[in-house]
Amino acid sequence: MAVTRIDRRFEKTRAENRPAFVSFVMAGDPDETTADAILAGLPAAGADVIELGMPFSDPMADGVAIQLAGQRALKSGMTLAKTLAMVERFRKIDDETPIVLMGYYNPIYIFGVDAFLAEAARIGVDGLIVVDLPAEEDDELCLPALKAGLNFIRLTTPTTDDARLETVLGNSSGFVYYVSMTGITGAEIKNRAAVGEAVNRIKSHTSLPVAVGFGIKTAEDAQLIGRDADGVVVGSALVTAVEQSLDAGRSTPKTAEAVHNLVRTLSQGARAARS
Amino acid sequence: MTEAMANSLRQGPDENGKFGMFGGRFVAETLMPLILDLEKSYRAAQNDPEFLAEMEDLRTHFAGRPSPLYFAERMTDELGGAKVYFKREDLNHTGSHKLNNCLGQILLAKRMGKTRIIAETGAGQHGVATATVCARFGLPCTIFMGATDVERQMPNVLRMKMLGAEVRPVTAGAGTLKDAMNEALRDWVTNVDSTYYLIGTAAGPHPYPEMVRDFQKVIGEEIRVQILEAEGRLPDAVVACIGGGSNAIGTFHDFLDDPDVEIFGAEAGGHGVDVENGHAASMTGGRPGVLHGNRTYLLQDADGQIIEGHSISAGLDYPGVGPEHSFLRDSGRVTYVPVTDKEALDAFMACTKFEGIIPALESAHGLAHVMKLAPQMDKDKIIVLCLSGRGDKDVESVGKHLGMAL
Structure with missing residues (x-):
């Protein structure tokens, strides 16, 4: 498939001998306008790749922080169509930073797979992470997405053994997302050394960049994980920054700034990983 | 494959766990x-005479099977x-059909060397059986249980x-069944090595729908033998209530x-299927979507967000249904009908007064449909209802709904 913004960005961070800093925020959290401001400022704050959460009512793989972010977004009236519109607005000010939509399958299925992919490709979405679509269900969205020119980024986990890794990596593109633990987003990483080993194990199976997510909360975490990983993903910490900036559930002038400040700190940690 | 096999509706699922598109x-x-490993273990167990013998022994001596098929004479009059006729799953140990499935799965969990069990529950019947x-x-x-359900099913919480x-x-x-299932999945994903997730209904990712059905189909198999003995022929209709649909598929x-056997599933019509977010009748008021590991009929909005739904019965208060039911709905083999809270309450009281049997509110939904069907049928026709559970757990909340004073 054609080279995407994701491929170009990882090429760049590789050339600079540093891990990419991947920031996850929830579309429409806490409201559409504030989410637009958060998104717009992420690249300048240090985000190399942006994962934009598609809110879903039943996020089975997410911890409380991201569950609440999704609920705030849905309460503010967010939909998948509006998430796509957010990306379209972002692309008018930034045509370089890769955008990966992350979420669960049902809203896409209900939107209509073909319509969704056509719209996503048109407005400049680069990749998809759909948590509840394992390799066994590749016909649903993965194969059509690849056809539409979008990267399909797969999660690999500590339970993915070598034999299964081949299956999982089969139709992967863009990068491989290694989930640092068996658990939900925002939980604690118990064994950091094991994460490095796992990243190197995956790298022996693929030439794709390997990004690590789940449980990275501080600049120190980012620095440590970024030694082996090609990308460091932070999500729960960022949506928690949104939550803590709110006043009675509503955004304040500090909301976007709080997220950007944290991204600045964390991305500096990632940048220092190999220096 | 013979022609009869090819036309059979009992062959599903396929090797990918699909019943048609579901x-x-x-x-x-x-x-x-984990679920690939589970499937492998289940395949080995289902052909292992030792596993089947242990299961049979537990069914006989621990659960008290076969459960009776009872002629509801006063109700008929x-x-x-x-x-x-009532298939008396309420007389099964723990008071509902749920134990049938739990016995099968606990034996499987043991075979797999698991050391911790988790489960979700709505009315608490599956929680108690687990x-x-x-x-x-x-x-x-x-046991994960919605906070709302903990409140309305206190006796079962105490039993657990x-x-x-x-x-x-x-x-x-x-704070209902859907949320309990989300939380159970989050626990499972965290404790993969030690933990067996004992799903209570014929839903979830493959192989659960097939496995739970296989452990529950003893209900229908017993009905066949018992009705042939009692009446010398098969029934004209069988009826069961549907939440996730385990007693129904069984x-x-x-x-x-x-x-020649008509089949009816009674869904939770709540305040009425025209009331927005006022019912849990996913096959009457929903459309196909993907949740909790399977594609099936779901209550959802235009954006694909899942709607909570409502039912007076905690066990039916779930926005989805097992995938095999979705398949049977679309194939036209089974007719799924909504039954309102009010109709279920009336049936609950009728059963209690006419038969001296306090049914679970879930089962009362099935009975409510029987009460609509029977009067339209000739006296030589036969209906079998799966009376899936007993209603001790519901007496307090029914009493409140009916304004009964102590």
Whole structure:
């Protein structure tokens, strides 16, 4: 498939001998306008790749922080169509930073797979992470997405053994997302050394960049994980920054700034990983 | 394959866990190796005479099977039409059909060397059955239960605790079965090595829908033998209530290839299927979507967000249904009908007064449909209702609804 913004960005961070800093925020959290401001400022704050959460009512793989972010977004009236519109607005000010939509399958299925992919490709979405679509269900969205020119980024986990890794990596593109633990987003990483080993194990199976997510909360975490990983993903910490900036559930002038400040700190940690 | 086999509705699922377009394995990668392993273990167990013998022994001596098929004489007279029989799953140990499935799965969990059991529960019937088999086999268990349901099914919460289970109230969402299932999945994804997820209904990722059906289909198989003995022929109709649909698929499965047996599933119509978010009738008021590991009929909005739904019965208060039911709905083999809270309450009281049997509110939904069907049928016709559980757990909340004073 054609080279995407994701491929170009990882090429760049590789050339600079540093891990990419991947920031996850929830579309429409806490409201559409504030989410637009958060998104717009992420690249300048240090985000190399942006994962934009598609809110879903039943996020089975997410911890409380991201569950609440999704609920705030849905309460503010967010939909998948509006998430796509957010990306379209972002692309008018930034045509370089890769955008990966992350979420669960049902809203896409209900939107209509073909319509969704056509719209996503048109407005400049680069990749998809759909948590509840394992390799066994590749016909649903993965194969059509690849056809539409979008990267399909797969999660690999500590339970993915070598034999299964081949299956999982089969139709992967863009990068491989290694989930640092068996658990939900925002939980604690118990064994950091094991994460490095796992990243190197995956790298022996693929030439794709390997990004690590789940449980990275501080600049120190980012620095440590970024030694082996090609990308460091932070999500729960960022949506928690949104939550803590709110006043009675509503955004304040500090909301976007709080997220950007944290991204600045964390991305500096990632940048220092190999220096 | 013979022609009869090719036309059979009892062959599903296929090797990918699909019943037609429904079912599948829509789970996070962390869980994929587990459900593949589970499938392998189940395939080995289902052909192992030792496993089957142990299961049979437990069914006979621990559960008390076969459960009776009971002629509901006064109910039949009152309705003035078809003869009504109850399949008395309420007499199964722990008071509902749920134990049938738990016995099968706990034996499987043991074979797989798992050391901890988790489960979700709505009305608490599955939670009680799970806590029971965990006590029987000495395994620790954690039951996830919506906070709303903890409130409205207090007797079952106490039973679970006495049996040694940890009951974890779930406050996310509306605090009902859907939220309990989300939380159970989150626990499973975290504790993959030690933990067996004992799903209570014929839903979830493959192989659960098939496995739960197989453990429940004893209901229909017994009905066939018992009705042949009592009446010398098969029934004209079988009826069961549907939440996730485990007692229903267990009742229906043996009759799917008998075209003269009409099959009805009673969904939770709540305040009425026209009331927005006022019911839990996913097949009458929903459309196909993907949740909790399978594609099936779901209550959802235009954006694909899942709607909470409502039912007076905690066991039916779920926005989805097992995938095999979705398949049977679309194939036209089974007719799914909504029954309102009010109709279920009326049936609950009718059963209590005319038969001296206090049914579970879930089962009362099935009975409500029988009360509509029977009067329209001739007196020589036969209906069998799966009376899936007893209603002790519901007396307090029904009393409140009916304004009964102590």
